[in-house]
Amino acid sequence: MTQDTRGERIAKWLARSGVASRRDAERMIEEGRVRLNGHPVTHPATFVGEGDIVLVDNQPVSAPERTRLWRYHKPDGLVTTHRDPEGRPTVFGSLPEGMPRVISVGRLDLNSEGLLLLTNDGELARKLELPSNGWLRRYRVRVFGVVDEQRLASLAQGCVFEGVRYGPITAALDSRKGDNAWLTVSLREGKNREIRKVMTGLNLHVSRLIRTSYGPFQLGTLLRRELEEVPPRILRDQLPKGETPPAGSRSR
Known part of the structure; x- marks a missing residue:
């Protein structure tokens, strides 16, 4: 039996449906939050076929659609999570009605602003x-x-x-006024709150942090809370060399 006839592994299927990354989908399965055709899923290698009904937290999940990517201008004061135990407002709760289920590519913390990439495909987010x-x-x-x-x-x-x-961080002084200064900071692999922690090590307090680009994608003139989809052709062109849009890029 081929994989096409068996369907697709459920963790990957959930990732392409925009529920979560594959790793987080596997965690959901371990926690007993996923059901297939009315039965609890106990292993991430379980296959989903056409017509199967998948529930996460008792809510139906639609089959993966074509892969899509959006640029979003995140304001400060929003957390980059679907559910916040402290009840703080989230990025995903701020999105316009009619948006498909999406996840973020990386994160921006509560007090950070600027470019956040959103996608309906967890496999793309991982890549x-x-x-x-x-x-x-x-x-x-x-x-x-x-x-x-x-x-x-x-x-x-x-x-x-x-x-x-x-890792290496490129940082340059742009302007200074009194005890306040603006810097341009660039890095390729960001750990949690990396810029804030490193600046603290230089006896500097970060009072504002705005991401202006992520790889080839730019914040540009997006207004706060504004959302703009990346055209499919641009998405294909900008993927890392040798990559193609994941299987979710086809219609189902």
Whole structure:
């Protein structure tokens, strides 16, 4: 029996449906949150075929559609999660009605702003997040404190802060007014709150952080909370060399 006749592994199917990344989908299965045709799914290698009914948290999940990607201008004050235990407003709750189920490519923390990529395909999200892509992420950062440009330049060699090693960061001083300064900061592999933590190590407090680009995708002139879909041709052209849109790019 071929995979085409068996269908598709449910963890991958859920990822392409925009429910979560494949890893998170596997976690949902372990937690007993996924059912197939009325029965609990106990293994991520379970196959989904045409006409099967999949429920997550007792809610039906639609079959994967063509792969789509959006640029979103995230304002501060929103968390990048579908459900927040503290009840804070989320990115996904702020999206316009009629949007399909989407997940984010990476995250921006509560107080960060700027470009956030959203997709209905968890497989695409995983590929775009891979450090091996080498995609540059660029930020405008406002800091409070005395900027030591020599120490700033040294970040290009990597650094260690509170026992955590960070990769090369390119940081340059753009302007300064009193104790406030604007920096342009670029990195290729971002750990959780990396820029804020590294700047703290330089005795600088980040008062504003705006992501302006993620790989070839730019924030551009998007207004706060504005959403714009990336045309399919542009998406295909901008994928890392050798990659093609995942299987979800075809209609089902």
